[in-house]
Structures are given as C-alpha cells and as structure tokens.
Amino acid sequence: MIQENVLGEIVGVDETGIATIKAAIPDLNRAIIRKYKTVQITFDDGRKISCTQRRKCYALLGEIAEYTDGIRTAETVDEQKRLLKMEFMLRRMEATERRMFSLSDCDMSTAREFITYLIDFIIANDIPTRARLIDNCDDIAAYMYACTMHRKCAVCGKAADIHHCEGSRIGAGVDRTKAHQLGREVLPLCRVHHTELHAMPESEFIAKYHLQKVKLDEQLCKRLRFKK
Template identity: 30%
Template sequence: MFGRLQKVQGNKVEIELDDEFDFNKVERFANGKQPVVELNVNDGRTITPDQRKKIWALLNDFCRYTGYSLDEAEILFKSLTRSKYNIESFSLSNCSVTTGSLMIEAILEFLFDNDIPFQTKTWDAIPDWFPKQMLCIKKRLCVICGKPGADIAHVQTVGMGRNRAKINHTGMYIMSLCREHHTLQHTIGLATFMETFHIKPIKVTEEIAKELHLGKVKSHEE
C-alpha cells in the first residue's frame, strides 16, 4: 500500500494511506504472527512510491483481463522493459526514477497495442506526461479518458487559409482528444480546459512528426 507521511513522534509515525486498510486481510497473510511493515521514504533518487503505485495498477488491469498472476505479470513486463530499452535487470524497490518511467511507458504501449482496457481509476492515476501523450496520439486514444478514435486537437487555429487535408504539424502544439472532450475544449475554452485536466499539449518537432506520421494528415479545425 502507498500513502503520505503525516507526523513523526519518536519511534511512532502517522501515515495517511491512499486506500482503505484491510487489517483482517493483513492478519491472514501474517498467519497468526505480528504483522510487520516496511517504511520506505522517497528521497528523490530512486523510483517513487507514486510510480510503483501506477505500475501495480497497470499490472492489475493486465492480470484482470488476461488471467496472469501479478508475479507473472511483473516478470513479463520487467523483461519487456529491459529488452525494449536495453537496460540491465532491476528491482521495483530501488530502481531509478527513469527506469520506473520506462516500465510505465512499456506497459502502457503494450496495453494500447493489444486493446487491453484500463480501469477508470487506473487511467486517471496516470499523469498527463509526455510519453502518455505521445502514445495516445500514436494510437489515436483520448489522453483524458482513453477512448479510441480520438481527434488530433490543435492549440492553434488550422483552418484559416490552409488546406486541412495537408497540414504540416511541425511547430504546432497538439493533443489527442475524443469527440466529447474535443467539443468540451471548445465550449469552455483552451485555458480552462488545460487547467481542469492538467493537459500539456506536445510541440511537434520534425522528429515527432516523422515518428507519429504527422506530415500530411487530415485533421479537424480548431
């Protein structure tokens, strides 16, 4: 379980957990012995508790859909992450923040590629960070709700004197939105929309345009 340290007094600590604590379940796992907990405080150098929480949430979604056990899923996606990014073996207890981010990205891309659904709670817990935005644009999924068939939404107006069937996206700021959230963006205005959903549009470089095949694609007028 994960939580935030609230107070320390001598050898006693108070922690506010992110989820309800099932003490009966813990007692069953302890098999009649005094339950023991381990306290790890994030010091900014290794994988954060928030990253681990997101990884386990994603793995749970994968297991719920496929029938794999959590242990099997952890082994599978650690191996996938090592292979995909050419990194050494690692532990989720003390790997780097970078490695934690790479594993989240690897799991996300696998779930996207194989149409494995997310729980709403899991999707909401994943931050609107650059890799997630890139994956959503590539797979045409809404960055807010994960719905497929999303539009490429532009921060700038693209319809004034321009052929919208042949847009050069380089230098533009874009995000991937379903029709419902795309319409909401126009209704409440871009600034309010980004503040509400904590969205950070991606600036399209020549490399990103090439990677996401955004040279000349049909899009919707903003």
C-alpha cells in the same frame, strides 16, 4: 567487444560542468596492454523508487493481467511483471544498462521509465482500464505523446481526433491534407471531450484534465499521415 564495468566516484566538478571521476581499474596490466583511451559513463539516479511509483506499477500490471489472463490475482500480476520487465529491458534499456531490477528497490528513473513503458503497452494494445491512465502516469509528456501516436483520447482513452491548439490551427477553407503540420501543437481528444474543449477556454480545459500540448514531430506526422 568485451566491456569492463566498474563503479566510480565523482570527486570534483568545475564551473564548466566537467567532472573528475575516480575509479579503480580492474586489471592494470590488461589496461596497459589494451591502452584504454576512452570510457563510457552512466550516472545512477541514486534515489529509490517511491511508494507512489510502486503503486502505479502494480496498478498498471493489474490492468494488463486482468485483460490478458481474464483475472487479476497475485499470480497473474507476478507473471505479467516478469514478462514485461524482460520486454522492457530488451526494448527500452541501452545495452550497457540492461540488468534485472526489482520494484522494491530500483531507482526512480528506472521506475519512471517502466511506468511509461507499461502505459505505452496498454495504449498500443487497446487495453481497457478501470482507472484513467493519466492518473497512473509518471511522465505526462510521454503519456500525451503515446496517446497522439495511437489516436487515443488523453482524457478517457477512447478513439480520438487530433485537436490543433491555439496558435497552431489551420485556417478555414485550407485543405488539411496539404497544410504543413510539423511543429504544430495538438491534443488527442475523443468527440465528447473535443466538444467540451470548444465550450471553454483551451487553457481552462488543459488545466482541468492536467494535460500537456504535444508538438508534432516527424514521427507523429508520418504516423498520423500529416504533411510535414
């Protein structure tokens, strides 16, 4: 179905959160013939990409370029940027939102989603990085989820165990393969950092590395082969 996209202006919002939007109809006669009843509304962020977000994007693209091309240059980074922007638009953007964007002036939400996509790509493809991924992420929750999904340590990126947090631990003597896991809170940690956690209060460890607990959902349970 052919869609017509126009920009509208919010002219009022009532106390229940219902907005009144003013927008011009591109072709009034066609609108009358087609008897338009509903419209799809997308709210633009309005904020431009920050310098910090731009730096993170290029740092991550540099890591990917160095791994895939064997060298990090302006040319290899630009090529990875071109390829990954296209992949991002096809895989992550809704059909109605797919459009080319620039890291010089895109909105903050797009930049945030693109950073998350680059980090997911690095984790899924086991790409080594000079800097800790968590230092370049814009969405800690999404980063923690990706690390759990791929069993990567959220602190250093090495192969991880799944640590069950306080209040979600499975009792001693209980068969872990038979215990229900859905909704339990976990952290993906390598043996070294798992051992470090057990040597201090859990909350102190989480604060030290700026982590967030991950709640196991159906997708994670399936991937980790945990009983729901």
